[in-house]
Amino acid sequence: MTTFDKREEAFERQFAHDAELKFKAEARRNRLLGLWAADQLGKKGPEAEAYAKEVVAADFDEPGHAGVLRKVLGDLTANGVAVTETDVRAKMSELLVAAVEQVKA
Template sequence: MTTFDEREEGFEKKFAVDEELKFKAEARRNKLLGLWAAEKLGISGDVATAYAKEVVAADFEAAADRGALHKVLKDLTAKGNAVTEGDIRAKMDELLIQAVAQVKAGV
């Protein structure tokens, strides 16, 4: 194996690790978003945990964070919460920082 091949293999492995971290962090962020929204909806306990799982699942149904965002926006506005798409995006950005830290820490 040449040095070039070894470097290429190293880059491929790093890319795979980075993509796995990104996937885990986004899923964790969506779970945290679901728990945040559940609190705003007055949901707690096992029901809040189940709702957070629904938010995570919703994100798999649409691309680029739209599933989680639209589900939370729809549910919050349906219950009379004055929240905008921008508010939720800002919360998602905030929660992504927490999620990355949690995933890196193995929490």
């Protein structure tokens, strides 16, 4: 195996590792966002956990974070919570930072 082959394998391993961390952090962020939204909706305990799982699942329904944003924003506004798309996006950004820290720990 040449040095080039070893470097290529190392880059591939690093790429796979980074992709896995990104997936885990985004899933964690979505769960945290679901728990936050559940609190805004007055849901507690198992009901809040179930809602958080729905938010995580929304990410698989539509690629990217658009599905999650649409679900949370739609549910909040439908239930009379005064929130804007900008508010939800800001919360998503804030929670992604926390999720990355939790995944790295």
